[in-house]
Amino acid sequence: MNSREGANAGRLSGRRAIVTGAAGGIGAALARGIAREGATVACVDINEDGAKEVAASIGEVGGRAISVVADVTDLDQVERMHAAASDAFGGVDLLVANAGGSRGEMVPFLELESPLWHRMIDRNLTSVYYCGLVCARQMASNGGGAIVVTSSQLSEVARPGMGHYAAAKGGVRQLVKAMAVDLAPHGIRVNAMAPGPTLTPGNRAMFERPEVAATHQHTIPLGRVADPEEMVGAVVYLASEEASFTTGTTIFVDGGYTIL
Structure with missing residues (x-):
């Protein structure tokens, strides 16, 4: 374990977590980062092989993780996901609702068709509602917990061709606030982390194009895109007791x- 991994080890010791969208990119980094801090982790994804690989990598360094295959836009599958994690760990007191993303589906508003709109909303907003509802009901009956949702910088700003995605992620931010108000009496904190442009296997080829890299240098004050590992600190903080008086907020890591 390197110094970065060990510096704050144990901040999530004993926590039983679900991380959705855990097979790659930001989700894989979050699953591994939460495990480094002592949580047991259910790595959830529609990609079975990817989820298994991330769970195995956690086990290889002494952590405890399982993989669960689920489509989080399907309530029945979300309920089965939660049951699998609860059976394995004895309950769930941390949800990291990370699954979503735009998948590069950029469409000008005048060309935006209903199926794509609903697909984007389901993937990014309805999935948070389903996962939050199922997990919060169990947390409320067991003394509380924490929910951290992945939003986006496009919940705050607009970009051409991304109206459907911005609407979904803006909805996530407002849902986080509403959940925080309703769930506070049950001892459940709800917050969000909003990544900026982040280099993942799925977008590496595009982000490394010279013209795209040049654009990022001008539009991002720090002059570069993020690495998925740079999302971990904010999520660990929001999940931990260090954020015990923080709820309903969004941290931008952009x-x-x-x-x-």
Whole structure:
């Protein structure tokens, strides 16, 4: 274990977590980061092989993780996901609702068709509702917990061709606030982390194109895109007791993208 991994080890010791969208990119980094801090982790994804690989990598360094295959846009599958994690760990007191993303589906508003709109809303907003509802009901009956949702810098700013995605992620931010108000009496905190442009296997080829890299240098004050590992600190903080008086907020991890 390197110094970065061990510096704050144990902040989530004893926590029983579900991380959705855990097979790659930001989700894989979050699952591994939460495990480094002592949580047991259910790595959930529609990609069975990817989820298994991330869970195995956690086990290889002494953590405890399972993989669960689920489509989080399907309530029945979300309930089965929660049951699998609860059976394995004895309950769930931390949900990291990370699954979602735009998948590069950029469409000008005048060309935006209903199926794509609903697909984007289901993937990014309805999935949070389903996962939050199922997990919060169990947390409320067991003394509380924490929910951290992945939002986006596009919940704050607009970009061409991304109206459907911005609407979904803006809805996530407002849902987080509403959940925080309703769930506070039950000892459940709800917050969000909003990434800026982040380099993942799925977008690496696009982000490394010279013209795209040049654009990021001008639109991101820190002059570069993020690594998925740079999302971990904010999520660990929001999940931990260090954030015991923090609920209903969104932390932007975007290199300053939203301040310009």
